[in-house]
Each structure stands twice: as structure tokens, then as C-alpha cells.
Amino acid sequence: MTDKREINPFLKSALDFGPILVFFVAYLMLKDRVFTIGGTDYDGFIVVTAAFIPLLIASTGALWYLTGQLSRMQVATLVLVVIFGGLSVWLNDDRFFKMKPTMIYLLFGGLLGFGLLRGTSYLKYVMEGMMPLQDAGWMILTKRLMLFFFGLAVLNEVIWRTQSTETWVYFKTFGLSIAVFAFFLSQGKLFQTYGTEEAKDDTTPD
Structure with missing residues (x-):
């Protein structure tokens, strides 16, 4: 992660903050809906959380690919999102x-x-x-x-x-x-x- 490369600042901002804004907009659209998947009911928040996890993984991976580095804060955030987001989806909580x-x-x-x-x-x-x-x-x-x-x-x-x-x-x-x-x-x-x-x-x- 030491081969640092500069990228367009607007693209970097989109990759940094885009997943959070997508989560917010998707939640507002789906917050009152219930989805039945495999016989289990999931509210909109859980469904949006399930979609947010791979989106964040993809955006973080794109940042790594384009810039050649990730901060420890970005890595820790991704790990905790996967763990706690995954638990919410898995346990429907x-x-x-x-x-x-x-x-x-x-x-x-x-x-x-x-x-x-x-x-x-x-x-x-x-x-x-x-x-x-x-x-x-x-x-x-x-x-x-x-x-x-x-x-x-x-x-x-x-x-x-x-x-x-x-x-x-x-x-x-x-x-x-x-x-x-x-x-x-x-x-x-x-x-x-x-x-x-x-x-x-x-x-x-x-």
C-alpha cells in the first residue's frame, strides 16, 4: 500500500462518500417496505444494509486500486462494517x-x-x-x-x-x-x- 497515486479529487470523494449517500437514499426509499426472502421477513433497513456491505467493499477496493493505498482507518471501518453489518443481516437484527x-x-x-x-x-x-x-x-x-x-x-x-x-x-x-x-x-x-x-x-x- 505504499505505491501512492493521485486520482481526480471528485472521483475520490465519490468513492469515499458515495456508499454512505446511496445507503441514505436507499433507506428513505425502502424504509417502510418489508421483503420476504427465504420465508423470512426483512424490513427495508436490513435489506439496505445487506446491499451497503458489498458496495463499500467495491468502493474501498476501487480506492486501493486507483490510489495504491488505504489508510488504517479505512481498513478498520470496512472490517467493522462487514462484521456488524453481516451480523445484522444474518440475525435480522x-x-x-x-x-x-x-x-x-x-x-x-x-x-x-x-x-x-x-x-x-x-x-x-x-x-x-x-x-x-x-x-x-x-x-x-x-x-x-x-x-x-x-x-x-x-x-x-x-x-x-x-x-x-x-x-x-x-x-x-x-x-x-x-x-x-x-x-x-x-x-x-x-x-x-x-x-x-x-x-x-x-x-x-x-
């Missing part, structure tokens, strides 16, 4: 798929926390090329992101356990993405304080 974001955020938060206990920032290894920061800045950002991930895990549990499936789908499709975007947007002061000279030079006019 939507709770497993709804738990998937919880497991993802607990995993990422736990990994960041493990790195912090060892005195290192695993986040730096993943994102150093995108956000040049001093080591102290990476440690602060890693701690904040760890707590943020744990908070999202708790929030996902609260939403799917107390709200309707449709509310959870809206939350999963839009709420989580907006929350992550807002988190990094709120770290502007940290980036200014701990940005390296390389980062500052990139923003200095010629």
Missing part, C-alpha cells in the same frame, strides 16, 4: 449495524489513548503530511481527538437506543460528519500556536 459507529470510535479512541500512554501520538503518523505540527501540538490534538471519539461513541449509543431508526440514519449520515468537521474547525488556535515553520511558510504569500 438492526442493532448490530447501529452499534458499528460505537465500535469504530471506541477503537480509534482506544488506539489514540494507548499511544498517549506510551508517550507518542499515533495521530501524527496518520496525519503528519496534512497538518504539520510541533510534537507538543500533536500530543494535545491527539488527547482532544481521543476524548472526542469517546464522546461520539457515547452519543451514538444514546441516539440509536432512544431514537427511531430514521433519526439514527440522519445522525449517522450527516450528524457524525458535521461533528468531525466542526471538531477540526474548532482547533484553529492550536494549529496557529503549534504549527511548524513548514506549515507557516505554506501560507505565506510569495
Whole structure:
């Protein structure tokens, strides 16, 4: 996965976010329908989940083929989707798929926390090329992101356990993405304080 290749950014965005949007649209179309397959009734959510799994596998595989690499986050997400989505379809129980974001955020938060206990920032290894920061800045950002991930895990549990499936789908499709975007947007002061000279030079006019 080291032979990195650049691809059209619109194509990359389509492969990254397309499966999630297809899931959302398909759910809205099929949410009130029940499908009888092999003598068992499946509601629209389960059927859409069953279709989402191979779609995500295909899009992730296409990204790997076109770019020559996958991030650890993409690989972990795919594995958990296959496991928890597969359990939901196999057992005809939507709770497993709804738990998937919880497991993802607990995993990422736990990994960041493990790195912090060892005195290192695993986040730096993943994102150093995108956000040049001093080591102290990476440690602060890693701690904040760890707590943020744990908070999202708790929030996902609260939403799917107390709200309707449709509310959870809206939350999963839009709420989580907006929350992550807002988190990094709120770290502007940290980036200014701990940005390296390389980062500052990139923003200095010629």
C-alpha cells in the first residue's frame, strides 16, 4: 500500500462518500417496505444494509486500486462494517449495524489513548503530511481527538437506543460528519500556536 497515486479529487470523494449517500437514499426509499426472502421477513433497513456491505467493499477496493493505498482507518471501518453489518443481516437484527459507529470510535479512541500512554501520538503518523505540527501540538490534538471519539461513541449509543431508526440514519449520515468537521474547525488556535515553520511558510504569500 505504499505505491501512492493521485486520482481526480471528485472521483475520490465519490468513492469515499458515495456508499454512505446511496445507503441514505436507499433507506428513505425502502424504509417502510418489508421483503420476504427465504420465508423470512426483512424490513427495508436490513435489506439496505445487506446491499451497503458489498458496495463499500467495491468502493474501498476501487480506492486501493486507483490510489495504491488505504489508510488504517479505512481498513478498520470496512472490517467493522462487514462484521456488524453481516451480523445484522444474518440475525435480522438492526442493532448490530447501529452499534458499528460505537465500535469504530471506541477503537480509534482506544488506539489514540494507548499511544498517549506510551508517550507518542499515533495521530501524527496518520496525519503528519496534512497538518504539520510541533510534537507538543500533536500530543494535545491527539488527547482532544481521543476524548472526542469517546464522546461520539457515547452519543451514538444514546441516539440509536432512544431514537427511531430514521433519526439514527440522519445522525449517522450527516450528524457524525458535521461533528468531525466542526471538531477540526474548532482547533484553529492550536494549529496557529503549534504549527511548524513548514506549515507557516505554506501560507505565506510569495
